Amino acid sequence: MSTLALVARNLWGKKSRSIGLALAIAFAVMTVVALTVVGSGLESSATAVMHIGEANFVLSQKGVSDILNSTIDKPTLKKIDSTPGVASAVGVLVETEKINAANPVFIEVGIAPSDLAPFGVKILAGHSYSADATNQVMLGYTAAQNFGLHVGDKFRANGAVNTVTGIVSTSSSFGNDAAFFPLPALQGYNRVPGIVTLIFVKVDHGVPVSKVMHRITYAQPELMALRTAAQFGQADLTLVFVKAAATGSAILAVVIGAIIIGNTMLLSLFERTREFGMLLSVGWSRKRIVGLIMGEGFFLAIVGTAAGLALAVIVVLLLTQLPQLLGVLHAHFTASAFITGFATALAMTFLGTLYPAVRAAMRSPMDALGHE
Amino acid sequence: MAEAYQVDERGAGLAVEVVGLTKVYSDGNVRALDGVDLQVAEREFVAVTGPSGCGKSTLLHLLAALDTPTSGTVRIFGADLGRMKNLAKYRREEVGLVFQFHNLLPQLTSLENVEIAMVRHEHGAPSHKEKAAQLLELVELAHAADRKPAQLSGGERQRVAIARALANDPRLLLADEPTGSLDSASVKVVVALLTRLREQTGTTIVMVTHDDSVAAVTDRVIHMRDGRILDA
Incomplete structure (x- = not known):
């Protein structure tokens, strides 16, 4: 059985927890992507004025x-x-x-x-x-x-x-x-x-x-x-604030998400201590156990990213229909917004799972097997 | 690592050679093993018995490199465990472990629980699935390959755990109270299985048990008390 298959089985075996973690990641990704898209949408709307005229x-x-x-x-x-x-x-x-x-x-x-x-x-x-x-x-x-x-x-x-x-x-x-x-x-x-x-x-x-x-x-x-949209974005203080808010929210989302994931993973791995003791006793290396746990995190990051991106699209499209934003905010989905969302999910899961994974893998097999 | 497993002149024909093995737990008050000397020949089936707390499980854990001794040496097929750098490889390739509680993963089927212990697949060798199926057949559980632990009886779970312990064709099987949590009918099945395994595969078996009837089927019974071997 491959480690990848085991990752999937472990997550499937704890469906509620996996769904909860994926949702936490999804909401963070949604926040980051939606703010990025809103920021670039507002910038796009503002800079559009600049592009009307054919000038240098x-x-x-x-x-x-x-x-x-x-x-x-x-x-x-x-x-x-x-x-x-x-x-x-x-x-x-x-x-x-x-x-x-x-x-x-x-x-x-x-x-x-x-x-x-x-x-x-x-x-x-x-x-x-x-x-x-x-x-x-x-x-x-x-x-x-x-x-x-x-x-x-x-x-x-x-x-x-x-x-x-x-x-x-x-x-x-x-x-x-x-x-x-x-x-x-x-x-x-x-x-x-x-x-x-x-x-x-x-x-x-x-x-x-x-x-x-x-x-x-x-x-x-x-x-x-x-001369460029980026210069325009820096000149317009409102846009500067929107972008700063997006960056701040992204950092906050990563930190809060990592804490939620880390806490949940610690609890989950604590419950699975005997499992890791067994795996160590049958010859699994500590590296492979870290890989298994990080793999579970990575899998959740992918699922969370997919769900988060879908949510972000829905949220942004709803925002564009708000009377206050109609005509001002144009949904401007860019590859970089999606990449930022995925990077956020990866950063969250990496930070959230690294410590629990290392901690689980570094236990002595004897201690782990004796865990009640 | 291959060289490390070669049996040297002093230990030729020995599966296990323990000299002056002592284990004192960190608080310093519990001396679980006190200068134990022990030799087990290749293909031998040995039972270690004694009252609770006499150190028999500690001895087994040190043989499995799950714990480190305070002093003394453990040689397995001539290789000194204290000098080994990759103990995970030793546990993976040289020994099979069976515990009192099966420690099967509840989310996996019997077949997958056996597969999980297997090392990387080598060209020409049977696939992990095929080999796991063969092992389940060996422990007479081919029909339960797709069942999860919750769908198995206590005896069946322990047989799956034995199949898992044999996943990488270990030369040494270490069993810690393998019948300790089983009913009498399951005890008979498991003991018969271990006996048959030794006969069919020539695996050296060291089994910790407090059940004299189980110990009686082995080649030799080692009695322990207060961290020492009374006879060997």
Whole structure:
């Protein structure tokens, strides 16, 4: 009989305990994976704004809790535009608005018509709004489909009835699900005249992007340049807190899980002392006994991981349907989230079973056989 | 390790050679064995008897390398247990152990309980399953191969434990009160089995018992009292 078969039989022989341990692992894995997915989902939603525009990098105000709270004034935008090496600097105002229950955090982008092309917005139907129009809007094609609107229809937003002048597409799915307004109009609706949220910068051909980024942030220390999603995640304090909470929860889950597993395994192995005495007496090495117990832990880790991942998927999908998170949280299941979950389960079971396993294996066969 | 098992000149033909074996338990007050000298020839069937606490089980445990002596030497087929580094290998390959309480794993069948003691499978040898089945046949329990310990009588469990002890073809079988917890009918079956085993396989058997009728079937009876052998 192989050790693996014995592992399975031992766990099957104590079904309730095995299920309890696997559930403890599953809940820890679920917590870690769900928090990781929520963190990366929120980051993905936030960074999506960055990807709407086709730029080499994005500039935002430094030290804001939420990147969408960034405010950059018109003079600063002009300075950026005139910086050597900058081909174009498109200032956009990004706001969110609750349109209806299904769209509680709808993205609205204020941008000048002349900047639409550099920004990567392609008009699929109709035409652009005019620069100073107050009741005109263009919809991303996904948003248009969702609202059932066409060119010429009316779209109620920002407390006004806006005529849909065009249907557009962008390189980002979030852009396709957004509305585009003339910049002054959206600034007016939100009472932030002359303010933009982000500046999308394209550099001249052949000029190193990092050099331009450094030049701008050196001259404008109140700004930060973001090139990757990771940089975006570090800049947005809310995301930093979410990620810190996820990391803290993961560590806590591992520690609490390891204590639960260790405690249960100690009790279980205490009851099996005679069994280990018998195995030692028939010639099992101490290493093989440690392997048997660790194998049981590993088996539980695999089962717990599978159950935990399934639970995490269910929990995250339920979270995305919560009214408070609808449209904000997009389930972003990544391989790294699943790997983190499995690593958590392994770490928990390794820490939880190592001491009980070594303790069981190091007993003298005589003591173990005499155990009542 | 193979060299270590070679019988040297002094111990040629001896399965067990014990010299000045003493065991004092850690608190220092209990002298379980007190300078025991003993020799058991290969293929011999020996019974060790004596009152409770006389040291007979302690002697057996020291022969099985389950415990270490305070002083003295134990040679098994010429190899000094005190000098052996891998006692697990010795227990696995040289001796078979039968206890008063069978110590079978309740979650495993009879066949699996025998298999669990087997060493790594060698090419050309029968599979573990086949060999375990043969051993169960030897102890006349082929019909109970798929039964778990809870479904067996006391005597049947002890026969499974004997089959497990024979899993790796040991040259020495050590039995600690193998009939101690059995009814008289089962005692007869187990004793007959051990006798037959010695005849069929030539295994050397050292059996601890307090039952004179059981001891009577062996080649030689060793009496112990107060940690000493009275006659050998």
